[in-house]
Amino acid sequence: MRPLRPATTAVAVVALAAGLTGVAVAAARAPQPVLAPLPASGAVPTADSVTTGLGAPSTSAALGGDLVGEVLDVPSGAVLWSRAPQTPVLVASTQKLLVSAAALDVLGPAHTEVTTLRTTGKISGGVLAGDLYLRGDGDVLLSATTSSGWPAVAGLDELAAALRAKGVRRVQGSVVGDGSFFLGAATAPGWKSTYVTEGSVAPVSGLEVDRGAMPGVAARSEDPTLQAAADLVSALARHGIAVTGTAREGTTPAGTTVLASATGPTLDVGVQEMLQDSDNDAAESFGRQLALATGGQPTFAGAAAAITAQLRKDGLPLAGLSLADASGLSREDRVPPAVLADVLREAATTKPAWRPILEGLPVAAFSGTLTGRDLGPAGTAAAGVVRAKTGNIAGVTAVAGTVVDRSGRQLAFVFVTNDAQGLAPSEAALDALAAALVPL
Numbered sequence: 001m002r003p004l005r006p007a008t009t010a011v012a013v014v015a016l017a018a019g020l021t022g023v024a025v026a027a028a029r030a031p032q033p034v035l036a037p038l039p040a041s042g043a044v045p046t047a048d049s050v051t052t053g054l055g056a057p058s059t060s061a062a063l064g065g066d067l068v069g070e071v072l073d074v075p076s077g078a079v080l081w082s083r084a085p086q087t088p089v090l091v092a093s094t095q096k097l098l099v100s101a102a103a104l105d106v107l108g109p110a111h112t113e114v115t116t117l118r119t120t121g122k123i124s125g126g127v128l129a130g131d132l133y134l135r136g137d138g139d140v141l142l143s144a145t146t147s148s149g150w151p152a153v154a155g156l157d158e159l160a161a162a163l164r165a166k167g168v169r170r171v172q173g174s175v176v177g178d179g180s181f182f183l184g185a186a187t188a189p190g191w192k193s194t195y196v197t198e199g200s201v202a203p204v205s206g207l208e209v210d211r212g213a214m215p216g217v218a219a220r221s222e223d224p225t226l227q228a229a230a231d232l233v234s235a236l237a238r239h240g241i242a243v244t245g246t247a248r249e250g251t252t253p254a255g256t257t258v259l260a261s262a263t264g265p266t267l268d269v270g271v272q273e274m275l276q277d278s279d280n281d282a283a284e285s286f287g288r289q290l291a292l293a294t295g296g297q298p299t300f301a302g303a304a305a306a307i308t309a310q311l312r313k314d315g316l317p318l319a320g321l322s323l324a325d326a327s328g329l330s331r332e333d334r335v336p337p338a339v340l341a342d343v344l345r346e347a348a349t350t351k352p353a354w355r356p357i358l359e360g361l362p363v364a365a366f367s368g369t370l371t372g373r374d375l376g377p378a379g380t381a382a383a384g385v386v387r388a389k390t391g392n393i394a395g396v397t398a399v400a401g402t403v404v405d406r407s408g409r410q411l412a413f414v415f416v417t418n419d420a421q422g423l424a425p426s427e428a429a430l431d432a433l434a435a436a437l438v439p440l
Contacts, residue, residue, distance in 0.1 A: 042408040044073050045440040050080040053436045058083075060429035064419025070341045071437065074348045074402065074410040085341070088320035088334035089418050092391030093278045094400040095328030095335055097343045097357060099303070100271045102310035103286040104353045106293050109268035113139035113289070115207070117159050118256035126169035131245070132259075133252040134159075134232050135178045136207025136225075138289055138298075139264035140281040141273070144209045144231040151269045154262035156209065156228075156235035162260035164239045171236065174245030177229030178252045181206030182288050184299030190330030192394070196220050201280040201329060204288070206298075211281040225249050272360030275389055276368035280327040287326030300325050314351075316342050328391055337414040340400045344412040348402065361387035361401050364434075375431040382435035388413075390427075395419065397426035399433075405440045413437060 050071055058067055070085035072078065079085075103111075114137055121130020136142070143155035186203035187195070195201050202212025202220035209231050212224035221227040229247035236243060264270070267286070274282040287303030294309065296302040304323035312318055316339055324332035347354035362368030364375040365383035369390045375382035388401025398416040405411060415433045420426035 047080050057432040062421045062425035062429040063417045064421050066417045066419035069337045069415040072341050072412045085338035086336045090396045091335045091398045092393045092396045093328045094389045094391040094398045096283050099287050099326040100357050101343050101354050102307045103290045111267040113137050113264045115262045116258050117260040128168050129172045131173040131176050132171050133176045135252045137181045138285040140208045140211050140285045151265040151273050154264045156232050158262045159260045160235040160239040171243045175229045175233050175247045176250040177225040179205035179207035179225035180251050182298045188300045188325040188330045190324050190332035204284045268356040271356045275360035283327035340414045341412050375435040381438045386434045399430045403437045
């Protein structure tokens with residue numbers, strides 16, 4: 001979420017634009033909040049009222065008779081409604097709440113990932129004599145060109161321009177993509193074999209450009225590291241630098257010199273982007289970064305172990321939790337819905353470092369994966385009020401988020417079915433459950 005500029009800046013800009021030089025601008029009043037603060041002690045809904053409100057939507061045939069979940073009063077932590085919340089189930093992409101929390105704890109909101117250009121060669125007369133290594137450290141938001149939207153990301157054009165500024169006009173060698181910062185298998189146990197060709201995720205690599213997306217096709221690149229090297233050759237050409245060799249994969253040798261670097265967005269911004277767009281590549285990268293920071297291996301298993309260990313250190317009850325990946329794509333993942341509810345509540349109360357999680361939740365009918373989903377009949381109060389992470393894989397539909405009810409009380413909710421009777425009907429059924437919390 002982009003920060004709002006203070007009202008004082010707007011006043012000054014207006015005065016200057018109007019040519020009011022020499023005119024004293026009155027001292028700006030303290031900026032007024034866009035929304036009124038939540039009441040300190042709004043009425044807590046009763047468990048009976050929540051049960052009644054969720055009664056009809058919870059019986060939808062689209063849920064297949066398999067609804068589980070929990071509703072909490074955020075300020076007190078009181079459980080207002082529950083249905084098997086400790087049962088380990090598939091929760092699909094709502095699982096991204098877990099890697100978000102653990103990574104923010106360990107890496108910190110200001111953590112960044114850096115992509116570098118390196119060489120063992122020398123520059124003389126505009127010629128770099130030797131191979132040029134493109135070394136990634138997991139910035140999957142790295143762009144093939146430049147950043148023009150939100151979040152502002154690092155781009156290969158930035159690296160190419162820096163090399164040009166050093167006087168390089170020709171690379172007498174190859175461009176070598178190095179994704180070896182991450183280890184192990186590129187796809188997780190339990191991933192559907194068509195996830196890459198469908199465009200859900202790229203094979204995990206320490207070097208990816210645009211998440212392995214390829215222009216004009218839905219599928220992700222089968223080899224994002226090689227694609228990144230090829231994209232750098234194109235970026236160099238745009239900046240007047242010829243490459244005599246080929247684009248290939250390899251490992252950066254010891255003793256290289258760093259010629260240029262590009263720093264990606266901070267983790268707090270990356271988490272918000274990941275939750276808004278349900279970015280599977282970012283989730284897997286954050287999990288591996290977390291594993292490295294805690295002394296583990298940057299693999300699927302290492303990331304799963306690091307997420308679990310950190311959440312346990314945070315005091316969350318994790319009985320039944322079993323992870324095979326960080327993104328929630330694997331059918332081997334199992335998460336009790338109560339764990340997701342606890343993360344949401346802690347983010348809103350005792351864990352300021354987790355605040356980007358709340359800021360990144362899509363808003364009903366307005367943003368991210370909830371764009372176009374009113375969460376109830378059109379025009380209801382749920383639009384703009386319900387904020388939630390969505391999730392779906394075959395047969396699984398989930399939603400986890402927060403809502404402010406009629407009295408101004410903030411509630412956290414998690415609703416999941418592992419027997420979804422069609423994606424659109426099951427999403428509509430879970431939307432109706434979330435919407436039912438607004439008028440309580």
